[in-house]
Amino acid sequence: MIYPITAYGDPVLKEHAQDIPKDFPELKELVDDMFATMYHAHGVGLAAPQISKSIRLFVIDSEPMMDDEDEGKGVKKAFINPEILEEDGEEWGFEEGCLSIPGVREVVYRPERIVIRYFDEDWNEHTDTYDGMTARVIQHEYDHIEGILFTDYLSGLKKRLLKTKLTKISKGYVDADYKMKFPALSKKR
Numbered sequence: 001m002i003y004p005i006t007a008y009g010d011p012v013l014k015e016h017a018q019d020i021p022k023d024f025p026e027l028k029e030l031v032d033d034m035f036a037t038m039y040h041a042h043g044v045g046l047a048a049p050q051i052s053k054s055i056r057l058f059v060i061d062s063e064p065m066m067d068d069e070d071e072g073k074g075v076k077k078a079f080i081n082p083e084i085l086e087e088d089g090e091e092w093g094f095e096e097g098c099l100s101i102p103g104v105r106e107v108v109y110r111p112e113r114i115v116i117r118y119f120d121e122d123w124n125e126h127t128d129t130y131d132g133m134t135a136r137v138i139q140h141e142y143d144h145i146e147g148i149l150f151t152d153y154l155s156g157l158k159k160r161l162l163k164t165k166l167t168k169i170s171k172g173y174v175d176a177d178y179k180m181k182f183p184a185l186s187k188k189r
Contacts, residue, residue, distance in 0.1 A: 033049025047144030058141035082118035
């Protein structure tokens with residue numbers, strides 16, 4: 001199933017998501033659907049709040065973000081109830097975008113390395129270290145389950161300059177080649 005992507009302005013994107021219980025119904029199917037939705041929208045990560053589910057789950061496939069020298073080193077996996085234990089290394093900037101905020105890209109600075117504890121879809125616990133682009137993708141998606149958007153990292157001036165564009169996105173005035181759910185349109189119905 002391909003879910004519509006929840007657009008900027010929906011309150012679910014600003015909520016601290018809830019842990020997933022081990023008896024969560026059809027978790028593997030949801031993970032598969034999230035991968036399908038992410039690929040359909042040409043994304044490299046997708047968090048559950050982006051499909052209007054306020055639960056601590058995200059999926060990533062960082063392979064498309066790898067440059068020639070790192071080809072084949074991407075990571076494809078689901079992260080359930082993750083917790084970033086450590087962030088270190090030099091902060092580096094990269095122009096990020098978000099499926100919930102189409103057409104907006106801005107430079108965000110993030111630490112180069114993370115240690116994260118999480119469960120996979122079979123409820124096996126992992127503690128892994130990631131760096132570079134994969135760490136960045138994970139940090140971006142992790143922010144979603146914490147109720148943080150990449151635009152929250154921008155300066156006050158940048159936020160003011162983007163305000164009109166963000167308002168238009170929340171009202172459905174945006175070009176996206178995937179189905180979206182807009183908070184302002186939902187209220188009118």
